[in-house]
Amino acid sequence: xxxxxxxxxxxxxxxxxxxxxxxxxxxxxxxxxxxxxxxxxxxxxxxxxxxxxxxxxxxxxxxxxxxxxxxxxxxxxxxxxxxxxxxxxxxxxxxxxxxxxxxxxxxxxxxxxxxxxxxxxxxxxxx
Amino acid sequence: xxxxxxxxxxxxxxxxxxxxxxxxxxxxxxxxxxxxxxxxxxxxxxxxxxxxxxxxxxxxxxxxxxxxxxxxxxxxxxxxxxxxxxxxxxxxxxxxxxxxxxxxxxxxxxxxxxxxxxxxxxxxxxxxxxxxxxxxxxxxxxxxxxxxxxxxxxxxxxxxxxxxxxxxxxxxxxxxxxxxxxxxxxxxxxxxxxxxxxxxxxxxxxxxxxxxxxxxxxxxxxxxxxxxxxxxxxxxxxxxxxxxxxxxxxxxxxxxxxxxxxxxxxxxxxxxxxxxxxxxxxxxxxxxxxxxxxxxxxxxxxxxxxxxxxxxxxxxxxxxxxxxxxxxxxxxxxxxxxxxxxxxxxxxxxxxxxxxxxxxxxxxxxxxxxxxxxxxxxxxxxxxxxxxxxxxxxxxxxxxxxxxxxxxxxxxxxxxxxxxxxxxxxxxxxxxxxxxxxxxxxxxxxxxxxxxxxxxxxxxxxxxxxxxxxxxxxxxxxxxxxxxxxxxxxxxxxxxxxxxxxxxxxxxxxxxxxxxxxxxxxxxxxxxxxxxxxxxxxxxxxxx
Numbered sequence: 001x002x003x004x005x006x007x008x009x010x011x012x013x014x015x016x017x018x019x020x021x022x023x024x025x026x027x028x029x030x031x032x033x034x035x036x037x038x039x040x041x042x043x044x045x046x047x048x049x050x051x052x053x054x055x056x057x058x059x060x061x062x063x064x065x066x067x068x069x070x071x072x073x074x075x076x077x078x079x080x081x082x083x084x085x086x087x088x089x090x091x092x093x094x095x096x097x098x099x100x101x102x103x104x105x106x107x108x109x110x111x112x113x114x115x116x117x118x119x120x121x122x123x124x125x126x127x
Numbered sequence: 128x129x130x131x132x133x134x135x136x137x138x139x140x141x142x143x144x145x146x147x148x149x150x151x152x153x154x155x156x157x158x159x160x161x162x163x164x165x166x167x168x169x170x171x172x173x174x175x176x177x178x179x180x181x182x183x184x185x186x187x188x189x190x191x192x193x194x195x196x197x198x199x200x201x202x203x204x205x206x207x208x209x210x211x212x213x214x215x216x217x218x219x220x221x222x223x224x225x226x227x228x229x230x231x232x233x234x235x236x237x238x239x240x241x242x243x244x245x246x247x248x249x250x251x252x253x254x255x256x257x258x259x260x261x262x263x264x265x266x267x268x269x270x271x272x273x274x275x276x277x278x279x280x281x282x283x284x285x286x287x288x289x290x291x292x293x294x295x296x297x298x299x300x301x302x303x304x305x306x307x308x309x310x311x312x313x314x315x316x317x318x319x320x321x322x323x324x325x326x327x328x329x330x331x332x333x334x335x336x337x338x339x340x341x342x343x344x345x346x347x348x349x350x351x352x353x354x355x356x357x358x359x360x361x362x363x364x365x366x367x368x369x370x371x372x373x374x375x376x377x378x379x380x381x382x383x384x385x386x387x388x389x390x391x392x393x394x395x396x397x398x399x400x401x402x403x404x405x406x407x408x409x410x411x412x413x414x415x416x417x418x419x420x421x422x423x424x425x426x427x428x429x430x431x432x433x434x435x436x437x438x439x440x441x442x443x444x445x446x447x448x449x450x451x452x453x454x455x456x457x458x459x460x461x462x463x464x465x466x467x468x469x470x471x472x473x474x475x476x477x478x479x480x481x482x483x484x485x486x487x488x489x490x491x492x493x494x495x496x497x498x499x500x501x502x503x504x505x506x507x508x509x510x511x512x513x514x515x516x517x518x519x520x521x522x523x524x525x526x527x528x529x530x531x532x533x534x535x536x537x538x539x540x541x542x543x544x545x546x547x548x549x550x551x552x553x554x555x556x557x558x559x560x561x562x563x564x565x566x567x568x569x570x571x572x573x574x575x576x577x578x579x580x581x582x583x584x585x586x587x588x589x590x591x592x593x594x595x596x597x598x599x600x601x602x603x604x605x606x607x608x609x610x611x612x613x614x615x616x617x618x619x620x621x622x623x624x625x626x627x628x629x630x631x632x633x634x635x636x637x638x639x640x641x642x643x644x645x646x647x648x649x650x651x652x653x654x655x656x657x658x659x660x661x662x663x664x665x666x667x668x669x670x671x
Binding site: 011017063112 | 234245320566567591667
């Protein structure tokens with residue numbers, strides 16, 4: 001199972017996304033990482049090129065709702081249904097909002113690596 | 128005379144004494160007891176503060192003369208708000224302000240760039256053209272205030288704007304003061320606001336150093352940041368080692384432009400991080416200070432003592448604070464402040480206890496300020512210099528740190544130096560691996576953290592909060608940019624941008640052409656684009 005970890009927007013904080021990358025690799029996932037400051041279009045391009053099963057976006061600057069709406073738009077435009085997640089500084093009140101927009105789940109800072117891995121593993125089984 | 132049992136503990140390891148071994152975050156093992164036998168010839172026990180190699184402090188009387196400077200951070204979205212804040216500070220007798228910039232300004236994008244959408248004015252002031260600077264500094268006497276700019280990727284442009292603004296207002300720039308962070312190498316390791324390839328990025332830093340040394344000698348163009356490297360996962364040894372390698376890269380660049388070490392070294396300052404083990408941090412700073420002095424004197428041949436000083440701001444880092452039981456952060460920050468003072472810092476800053484989940488309130492910022500003031504006025508921290516000097520443990524650990532930092536710097540040399548190690552992602556890889564080990568240690572309880580994995584309690588989860596995005600202010604900024612652009616002489620703008628590009632092709636110092644360009648109100652985005660045409664962009668090595 002292949003995961004694309006992505007950093008959309010201008011925020012350059014990548015400690016968390018790299019920690020998750022290590023955790024996923026240790027749990028047997030294949031991980032592709034976009035690097036910093038990618039547009040949503042670039043992220044979706046990479047997801048299709050690499051044929052990933054899941055997309056995870058890490059956003060810490062507070063722009064998660066703006067970027068999630070854009071993600072939904074691009075996924076719809078291209079008629080893709082790869083499950084996508086948001087992690088980072090996400091206020092609790094925005095988690096439902098993100099799900100309404102189209103995110104499969106949101107993992108706010110403080111989420112445990114093991115919990116994210118378990119969640120992704122569950123997707124693997126149902127897929 | 129010590130009795131036989133106590134004597135038998137001398138120099139023994141934990142294993143020999145059958146107690147649990149203890150390792151510091153840096154990996155060094157701590158003995159259960161230290162004695163005079165753990166000191167060696169280079170220990171600072173016979174050294175005086177203010178004396179080379181400055182293990183005990185860079186000044187003979189340190190805080191007796193004047194306590195460390197307290198500096199708290201603040202960010203304001205618009206040039207107008209920044210101006211109001213300046214006016215307020217001057218009225219209240221203060222003389223310095225840190226200016227934070229929004230991410231588009233830091234990444235070289237104008238406010239109307241589609242990539243800037245949702246970010247204009249979010250984390251600091253938005254700057255498109257010199258016009259924004261002129262609003263921010265309206266009616267401000269630049270002789271009376273020093274401005275510290277937290278800017279890196281576009282530092283050369285913003286320093287040029289500051290100088291251009293002063294020149295246009297009729298100031299003699301040879302007396303102009305101020306500082307810029309301008310440490311691009313650490314941006315590749317953590318924080319991420321790089322734009323150009325690593326070698327070109329360093330060239331631009333050196334351009335600012337050269338220009339300031341010749342024309343604005345009171346300006347401090349670089350502050351080297353171990354802080355962000357540690358926050359990205361580096362251990363305390365690596366924090367110092369990488370920062371010193373970075374400082375050496377800028378120093379080498381300055382020397383290659385004909386600046387002497389004694390002219391440059393005293394304009395260099397450092398920004399370091401504090402969290403974790405108290406003694407380890409103190410030893411890190413004492414050992415690091417000694418090593419830096421030796422590097423500057425022995426490797427670079429500096430004659431002036433002041434060139435050898437490790438001048439630093441050392442503050443409580445966000446990395447040590449927790450969202451859980453946040454009041455505990457007040458206690459942690461007080462310890463961090465104590466560490467900073469015991470380490471002989473020049474300037475101190477503390478994160479607010481609520482910073483892990485929200486925008487610090489006035490109340491929480493006041494607690495940080497009072498924490499430092501209580502230490503100064505009630506704890507006797509300023510009464511005597513280097514109060515931990517002579518402690519067997521601290522001196523032995525200080526010696527060990529000097530040695531280990533040096534060793535880590537050698538590793539970077541093996542990676543063909545810091546510029547190459549950053550360009551190929553070697554440093555990023557080693558730092559991120561450690562961040563993973565540390566995070567898993569916290570999540571599994573191997574690394575104890577009060578309120579997080581021990582002594583936890585059921586509590587209502589603290590929610591993260593952001594300033595709501597001010598779309599109206601962002602649109603106003605874009606409108607202002609449009610008006611400024613419309614009023615420009617487009618022929619002059621074109622010529623200025625062409626000159627920046629030409630100077631980049633000819634590998635000239637870009638400061639003069641950028642100063643000329645900003646005076647014609649060329650935008651940050653336009654200047655960065657002209658430079659990109661020649662330099663290209665950094666291709667991030669994908670390492671984790």
